[in-house]
Amino acid sequence: MFENLANKLQGALKKLRGQAILSESNIAGAMAEIREALLDADVNVEVADEFVRTVSGECLGESVLRSVSPGQQAVKIVYDKLVEFMGAADAPLADNAFPNVILMVGLHGSGKTTTSAKLALYLKARNKKVMMAACDVYRPAAIDQLEILGRDNGIPVHAERGNPDVASIAGNAVAAAKEKHFDYLILDTAGRLQIDTSMVQELIRLKQVTNAGEVLLVADAALGQQAVSVAKHFNDALSLTGVVLTKLDGDARGGAAVSIRKVAGCPIKFVGLGEKLENLDVFHPDRMASRILGMGDIVSLVEKAAEKFDQEESERLKQKLKKNEFDLNDFLGQLRQMSRLGGIETILKFLPGGGKLAELPDLDPKQFKRMEAIICSMTKAERENVDLIDLSRKKRIAKGCGCGIEEVGRLVKQFSTMKTMMKRNGLLGRMMSGAAPLSTAMPGYRNPGSRGSNFTPPKKKRKKH
Ligand SMILES: Nc1nc2c(ncn2[C@@H]2O[C@H](COP(=O)(O)OP(=O)(O)OP(=O)(O)O)[C@@H](O)[C@H]2O)c(=O)[nH]1
Numbered sequence: 001m002f003e004n005l006a007n008k009l010q011g012a013l014k015k016l017r018g019q020a021i022l023s024e025s026n027i028a029g030a031m032a033e034i035r036e037a038l039l040d041a042d043v044n045v046e047v048a049d050e051f052v053r054t055v056s057g058e059c060l061g062e063s064v065l066r067s068v069s070p071g072q073q074a075v076k077i078v079y080d081k082l083v084e085f086m087g088a089a090d091a092p093l094a095d096n097a098f099p100n101v102i103l104m105v106g107l108h109g110s111g112k113t114t115t116s117a118k119l120a121l122y123l124k125a126r127n128k129k130v131m132m133a134a135c136d137v138y139r140p141a142a143i144d145q146l147e148i149l150g151r152d153n154g155i156p157v158h159a160e161r162g163n164p165d166v167a168s169i170a171g172n173a174v175a176a177a178k179e180k181h182f183d184y185l186i187l188d189t190a191g192r193l194q195i196d197t198s199m200v201q202e203l204i205r206l207k208q209v210t211n212a213g214e215v216l217l218v219a220d221a222a223l224g225q226q227a228v229s230v231a232k233h234f235n236d237a238l239s240l241t242g243v244v245l246t247k248l249d250g251d252a253r254g255g256a257a258v259s260i261r262k263v264a265g266c267p268i269k270f271v272g273l274g275e276k277l278e279n280l281d282v283f284h285p286d287r288m289a290s291r292i293l294g295m296g297d298i299v300s301l302v303e304k305a306a307e308k309f310d311q312e313e314s315e316r317l318k319q320k321l322k323k324n325e326f327d328l329n330d331f332l333g334q335l336r337q338m339s340r341l342g343g344i345e346t347i348l349k350f351l352p353g354g355g356k357l358a359e360l361p362d363l364d365p366k367q368f369k370r371m372e373a374i375i376c377s378m379t380k381a382e383r384e385n386v387d388l389i390d391l392s393r394k395k396r397i398a399k400g401c402g403c404g405i406e407e408v409g410r411l412v413k414q415f416s417t418m419k420t421m422m423k424r425n426g427l428l429g430r431m432m433s434g435a436a437p438l439s440t441a442m443p444g445y446r447n448p449g450s451r452g453s454n455f456t457p458p459k460k461k462r463k464k465h
């Protein structure tokens with residue numbers, strides 16, 4: 001996801017980060033690279049220009065130029081701006097009606113039906129009573145598709161075969177949901193190849209009849225700029241309450257995610273990351289920005305773990321993280337468990353710099369086994385304290401598991417980066433409780449408002465020769 005954008009932005013930021021002094025010219029150079037990266041990612045040109053304009057303005061501000069680490073401050077500004085452009089805060093689903101009606105709209109094939117079922121399962125997992133309604137009457141197979149999804153996942157579906165009047169089906173569905181005390185009713189609607197008047201009229205009618213509190217546009221991220229203009233048109237006609245950006249798993253560019261909020265004016269609420277029904281994530285602008293900038297996403301990792309693994313284990317892990325006692329034994333446990341969630345790529349994507357590692361051409365499921373072998377070749381003391389692992393230990397570990405020293409070094413480095421982030425005053429615990437924004441975990445970020453105690457830049461280790 002977003003590999004191209006992430007690589008290019010990280011490249012531009014690396015240069016900035018290393019600068020002891022920022023000048024107009026080195027900022028201009030970095031901004032030109034950032035602009036190019038955004039445009040290559042298919043970010044809307046006006047959005048890209050506004051992004052670069054505001055970031056450079058802030059980078060040239062007095063407080064940045066005079067700060068102790070201007071380069072790092074500039075990186076922080078880029079991060080904050082990226083979060084702001086993608087939506088600043090999470091946008092939860094409305095939950096104030098009985099039933100809460102969610103109208104799913106979008107172009108043909110964007111993923112409406114799949115996402116309806118994904119969303120139903122998401123809500124069901126949160127103890128909500130959910131019903132779906134088949135409001136695509138134009139394709140008989142559409143009703144079958146929704147009914148099969150409902151049947152396979154234990155979600156009731158309201159369907160009326162033979163009734164061509166979509167508005168009456170929807171009205172009946174709301175009445176049924178009310179009667180049976182459902183918390184949510186998700187309406188799957190028909191898609192068209194392009195937005196046309198009759199489609200819009202039908203959706204407006206559906207919105208009125210059902211009094212839908214959520215009108216979610218399901219948009220295919222792979223369409224890039226086109227997805228953004230579709231969002232704008234739908235928003236103008238229907239006042240969307242949010243967007244579900246689907247097929248992000250196949251989107252290396254990321255332009256839609258960065259531009260939709262600014263251009264269409266409505267928040268991304270969820271993202272679709274695969275065909276399976278569990279591949280739906282809540283969209284967190286801050287976490288997405290930290291992933292794009294290669295800062296990892298440990299909070300998501302913990303939450304994902306919490307959903308899939310038994311609560312006790314995940315609580316134990318959270319406590320260890322809070323106390324900064326998370327060691328390679330836990331990491332190994334997580335590796336083993338995460339492999340059940342979709343392989344090693346899944347866990348790596350969430351670790352700082354892991355996006356890059358996941359891209360390595362030789363990375364395959366066997367890689368996971370190799371990481372396991374590396375950790376298993378370590379002594380108990382080494383697993384509990386990676387700082388012990390010097391060159392001679394690396395050699396011994398490499399020999400023990402039959403891999404290269406550099407592989408051992410890479411794994412240790414990944415883990416150490418993660419630990420450095422967590423060390424900051426139990427930062428992870430505060431992040432998870434919402435008391436500290438993820439931005440404060442950013443490598444190299446010095447909180448301007450703090451009294452200077454919460455962050456010490458990671459010291460560069462001198463290589464022993
Ligand atoms: N890779 C990937 N595929 C997805 C995702 N969401 C949906 N799909 C796939 O996209 C295709 C179309 O999905 P549908 O849910 O049928 O799309 P729709 O919008 O209901 O289509 P119409 O009803 O024909 O308008 C299916 O093959 C889905 O499996 C996603 O997040 N990632």
Ligand SMILES: [Mg+2]
Nearest residue numbers: 112113136142
């Ligand atoms: Mg459909």
